[in-house]
Amino acid sequence: MGGYVLKRILVTIPTLFGISVVIFFMVRLLPGDIVAVLSGADIGNDPELVAQARENLGLNGSYPEQYWRWISGVVQGDLGDSLRNTQPVSEVLLNALPITFELVFLGLLIAVVVGLPLGVLSAVKRDSRHDYAARVGGLIGVSIPNFWLATLLLLFTSRVFGWVPPLTYVPFYEDPIENLSQFILPAIAISVFTLAIVMRMVRATMLEVLGQDYVRTARAKGVRRKVVISRHALRNALIPVVTVVGFEVGILMGGSAIVEIIFGLPGVGNTLINAIFNRDYPVVQGATLLLAFIFIFANLLVDLLYGVLDPRISQE
């Protein structure tokens, strides 16, 4: 197991290196750099001043030179400084990360806590009205964009209850109630898609597992239905769910950006979107590397979890 983990970690390094090259050059394919974007025509764009501005920001030199300067800092733990406000990128991301982490955690928690039992119920009561309702709900869930749902939730609560989530971020350890009040609506907004996926995945795998011989044998031996479902069937049905959740961690870390913007949460996604619009290269590069690392790490955890859920996999 230790060797397996080490091998996976070592593979991460060239993966991240490749991502750094791709994102470095991709973001520079966008028209204009930060000086061009901010200068425009309205501010006046004396060529000498523009050239000076580029030099001040370290945007002179060839792309390989700029890349070398940046990556040399990264391997030493220095992600550079924001071109827009000179704040260290590591500081920008450290401030933003807990917010996105909490949002994604709560979103996945809602998705699993609600989706799992719904999927089980739907499978166990196949072709019943509960099943049909869950399946229709699942279809709606995968169809609704999370940003649309976020806006709808805000409008609903403001109109009906005269309430919107608190606007100022308060860490959970400072005020749990205030913190959860701020996160509940955005978490619901991002959870719906994953909830629907989890529910449909659990239903599908449960149906498959419930038709297996060993489940029939357990039932024939007189094992109670609840025990058959929870101990025998569900555990095997969880494996693909773990896969989905693992993928969703990485997807939601970046994919919740619009929801963060709508709710005014200064998370990683919000920061990344603004950095792209403003051509803040160091922040884009740093945030993308971070998200890639989290994605890779989450999938490593998923693979390790397989071994726990299915001992046959760990033995292999």
Place this chain on the structure above:
Amino acid sequence: MSDNEAPDTPRKGELSRRDLLVKAGAVGVGAIAAGSVAGGAGAATRRSFATPKIRYGGRIIWALEQDPVHVAPYGAILTANHWGKQAAYDSLVEWDKDLNLKPALATSWTIAPDQKSITFNLRKGVKFHNGKELDGDDVKYSVEKMLNPPLPGSITTVSQVPGFLGVDVLSKYVVRLNLKTRDARVFGFLAWGRYSPIVPAGLYDQINVARNAIGTGPYRMVGFNPNDRVEYLANQSFWKKGQPYMDAMTLKTLPDEQARIAALRAGAIDGATVSSDGANALKSDGNLVVLKGGTAAFRELQFTIKGDPKPWHDVRVRQAVNFAINRQAIIDTVYNGNGNYSGIVPPGYGPWPLTQAELKTKHQKFDLTKAKALMAAAGQSKGFSVKLSTFSTPLDFQQVASVIKSQLKAINIDVEIVAQEPGTFAANNGTGNFEWDLTARGMRGDVDGYLGEYNPSNTIYQRWYPLYKNVKVWRAIGNGKITLDPAKRSPIYKQAQLLLQNDLPQLGLVQVNKYQVVNKRVQGMYVAFDDFNTGLRNSVWLSS
């Protein structure tokens, strides 16, 4: 000017326009030039009303539609930067809400006979937020930073600064601002405040200016979190006695308009800027008040006149486009009937712009017959195709472009709309990499800011329309810039605008209203012409 403006009755301690002109005349004509952005409409209306008693205290929470990114005093390009820092800083002079010049950190000034320097007398006893008293060294330091803004500021903003050479400190409270040449833009630049705050000497070595501020403004910045909020507390030592009115101010970044609307309805914020549709949706809410007013951000159609011959290089084609565009239809269709015609100087910018009557009845009158005749005269009866680039967001840009597209079909011009994300648009716009552009202009410290770009020495001219030539226009622009007497300056800029309205290297379209919605407890707020939230720092108080 704005529909919600207060009457132009001089308040206690302030100068009336007449007194200002008389006193300014005594210290030199340059002071009169500084009053050149006076609000004609405001001065014409005088009515009395009962002024409610101001209630002190409370915290206001205002939503910003864009993050300030940083709050450094110099070199910031985004308007949002000034939204974030405005409450903390003052300049040597300031505008009132009608853009009349007022003393601020300088109480008086004298223009040298050769008009190449201005001596300012500083207000005594003004304290920065760190307790230091304002003196000449601070002004000298501040001007040096205006001319060479350190990071995170951009050096490109120096192009906005008039021809300052530097500052001589004559005594603790007297400074002399030296100029490269006579320059009528000085006072407008200073009053605008966007690039000209006065900070304590050595500020950049004392604090992280991107995240905090030390100024003399009515509110003291407590801190700034990017993508989150700016926090202010009242400056108890503010130099205007009796102000500020509130204890605290929070500026929360909420880019999504629906989120701002929801927060207004729920009372989570006290005010925000919204679109016209948003204002319509909120006007029936009994707890909210909709404010509206014109700003300097008018819409403009820009041409490039360079390179290989294009149909619109012929002035008759541009004139045809001008007469084929029905600006009232744009106002009615896109902006719910709220807006004004705009030349290249927006309406409400003091006495400078062409009047609405002139624009509607003559220079921008919708006349399809005339447009077709001009196209025929230019040999373009069959029309041509052109790409019109514009912003992908906000949506009204694409809506205006669509209206123009449908209107120009009548003269056989096939417009292809190219919507670009703001960063791409700005990059292309700055380099002149477009055929036609639909964009919004912004505030300027001085009227020269709207006309200076037609001068061949300007980079915009060189990149957009190097083939455009009109010596009379160039002469007018050059003379206007060095004529400090507004009485002499006004006809120069009128002539320049009439010439440009004929030549049309750019096409003014419409001035749109800006809408701000406030909770009914917010008193004294107004839609500022300069597109800042100036009322928050100057006049707002909370009734509960």
